[in-house]
Amino acid sequence: MEFKLNIGPSDSGERVLPMAEDVLYDVIIVGGGPAAQTAAVYCMRKGVSTGLITMDFGGQLSDTSDIENYMGYRYITGVELASKFREQVRQFEIAVLEGKKAVSIEDGREKTVRLEDGSAFKARTLIVTTGKSWRRLGVPGETELTGKGVAYCAICDAPLFAGKRVIVVGGGNSGIESAIDLAKIAEHVTVIQFLADLTADKILIDAFKAYTNTTVLYEHEVAEIKGVQQVESVIVKSRTDGSVTEIKVQGIFIEIGLVPNTSMVKDLLDLNEFGEINVDCACRTSRPGIFAAGDVSSVPFKQIIIAAGEGAKAALSACEYVLRES
Ligand SMILES: Cc1cc2nc3c(=O)[nH]c(=O)nc-3n(C[C@H](O)[C@H](O)[C@H](O)COP(=O)(O)OP(=O)(O)OC[C@H]3O[C@@H](n4cnc5c(N)ncnc54)[C@H](O)[C@@H]3O)c2cc1C
Numbered sequence: 001m002e003f004k005l006n007i008g009p010s011d012s013g014e015r016v017l018p019m020a021e022d023v024l025y026d027v028i029i030v031g032g033g034p035a036a037q038t039a040a041v042y043c044m045r046k047g048v049s050t051g052l053i054t055m056d057f058g059g060q061l062s063d064t065s066d067i068e069n070y071m072g073y074r075y076i077t078g079v080e081l082a083s084k085f086r087e088q089v090r091q092f093e094i095a096v097l098e099g100k101k102a103v104s105i106e107d108g109r110e111k112t113v114r115l116e117d118g119s120a121f122k123a124r125t126l127i128v129t130t131g132k133s134w135r136r137l138g139v140p141g142e143t144e145l146t147g148k149g150v151a152y153c154a155i156c157d158a159p160l161f162a163g164k165r166v167i168v169v170g171g172g173n174s175g176i177e178s179a180i181d182l183a184k185i186a187e188h189v190t191v192i193q194f195l196a197d198l199t200a201d202k203i204l205i206d207a208f209k210a211y212t213n214t215t216v217l218y219e220h221e222v223a224e225i226k227g228v229q230q231v232e233s234v235i236v237k238s239r240t241d242g243s244v245t246e247i248k249v250q251g252i253f254i255e256i257g258l259v260p261n262t263s264m265v266k267d268l269l270d271l272n273e274f275g276e277i278n279v280d281c282a283c284r285t286s287r288p289g290i291f292a293a294g295d296v297s298s299v300p301f302k303q304i305i306i307a308a309g310e311g312a313k314a315a316l317s318a319c320e321y322v323l324r325e326s
Contacts, residue, residue, distance in 0.1 A: 014090040019097040024122050025051045026322045027315070028113055030102045030264070031129030033059025034304045035294025035311035037085040039127050042315030044092035048322055051095040051121060053102055053113060058082035059131045060295070061304065065155045070304050081304070097121075102130075102264050107287050124325065125318040128265060128277060128285075128292040129311060132258035132302070137169065141225030142254075149231025149251045154178030161186050161251045167234050168192070169222055170255035176200035176208050178255045183211035190247060191216045192236055225252060260296045272298045283314035289325070291318050 027043050029036050032054025043050040056062070064078030073081070090096070100119075106112040111126045134152035136142060142150055151157040154168075154177070162185040168178050171193030177200075182189045189211070191198075196218050198205050208214065217236060223244065224235040233248045260276045262269075270278040270286035277285055277292040279299060285292050293299075293314035294307035 015093045016090050016096045017093055019051045019053065019095040019121055021119060021121060023049070023051075023095070024110060024124065025049050025095070026123065027051070027125050027127060027318045028053060028111070028121055028123035029127045029129060030054070030113060031059065031131060031294070031296075032057040032098070033129060033131045033294060033307060034061065034085065035129035035131070035296075035307040035314070036127070037089045038308040038311035039129060039293060039315040039318075040089045040094055041092070042312050043319060044089075044094050046315070046319040048319050049095075051097070051123065052089075053097045053100055053115070053121065055099065055101050057086045057089075057098060061085075063153045063156055067304065104264055105268055105290070107268060107290065111289060125289045125291065125321050127283075127311075127314045127318055128269075128290065128296060129294045129307075129314070130261035130264065131295045131307075132260050134254065135257045135259045137222055137254055137256070139222050139224055141227065141231075145225055145227050145231050148229065149227060149249075150225060151251060151253050152255070154181045154253050154255070157253075158182050158185065163187055164250040165248065166190075166251040166253065167222075167247060167249050168253045168255055170257075171195065171198040171200060171216070171218075172255070172257070173200045173204060174257065175255040176204045178253050179214065180204070180208050180211070182253065183208070183214050186251075187213065189214045190249070192220050192222060193218050194221055194239070195219065222252070258295075258302075262296060265290075274298075282317045283310060284317060289318075289321055291321075 026048035028051045029039050061078040061082040067076050101116040102113050104114045110122045114120045158181045165188045166186050167190045169192045219239040220236045223237045226233045233246050237244050276298045279292050279297045283291045283293050291314040293310035295302045
């Protein structure tokens with residue numbers, strides 16, 4: 001099928017196209033965060049036919065309240081920045097498939113991206129920008145009660161727990177930051193820490209200790225989250241003597257870090273010790289024609305501006321590959 005390009009930005013509205021299974025795209029980008037959207041703009045401005053497949057537009061930006069370190073904005077919210085990125089991408093005639101999950105990639109002269117719904121899309125090159133997701137506990141009740149008292153983002157959801165009793169799992173920086181946010185408004189906050197000490201920065205620990213409505217259970221882990229319509233209690237287990245305690249709470253915030261979304265490529269591409277896709281300085285992975293950028297890649301320092309810059313680099317590398325191979 002012929003792919004007609006209009007590479008210039010339009011002066012009005014959105015120009016996106018649906019993705020088609022019978023088109024061989026020059027580049028398919030998987031993901032919809034800052035890395036993906038920057039890559040999309042660079043690919044479109046280079047005049048290569050581009051498809052973008054994502055579960056959502058925004059990625060982690062949608063979980064970020066205040067941003068003060070993205071150049072050009074002294075202050076902007078994550079939702080506002082995500083909306084500006086989306087608007088910039090959608091002024092091009094890029095093919096977009098939103099709300100869909102890619103589950104595997106097949107490598108060859110053409111690369112195939114297979115989706116959860118069984119559909120498949122082909123391209124000469126791929127850019128993987130699937131970012132990171134909150135690490136889950138993997139205990140009974142967690143999946144069933146997510147959004148019903150089980151939460152992962154205090155910045156997003158803390159206000160829903162004003163006047164309530166909550167648990168925060170994790171004694172690192174994100175756990176203690178969340179515990180502080182919650183202690184300001186909740187009736188009581190219990191921190192469950194796996195280790196014998198909190199591992200957050202001293203400044204955060206000092207700020208946390210100023211609140212009197214908090215408890216820390218050291219060397220404990222969550223065994224089960226209980227509730228029918230909403231979280232009602234959490235079963236915690238001592239790692240020293242195995243004793244079990246049931247704590248009545250209305251909410252539990254799981255703050256044990258983020259994991260790279262690499263299930264789609266884990267058997268295809270080289271990953272580092274953290275499960276991130278190993279890339280070189282041009283965003284090349286271990287497979288020719290497959291590039292990766294942003295938080296999912298081995299590039300250090302997970303920040304919006306870095307993900308965006310890496311997305312630009314991956315796009316330029318992919319465009320160069322297309323030119324060389326065609
Ligand atoms: C609470 C919080 C606050 C933060 N605050 C800041 C800050 O103030 N400043 C800063 O610079 N950075 C901040 N960050 C970090 C920043 O948000 C990330 O570094 C950045 O979003 C990474 O962009 P990315 O495009 O690589 O990945 P992500 O933003 O993780 O986007 C990944 C995208 O891929 C999609 N996806 C994943 N798997 C699939 C699949 N299988 N199929 C299809 N699509 C898929 C997702 O839906 C998503 O759209 C913060 C992060 C968090 C969580």
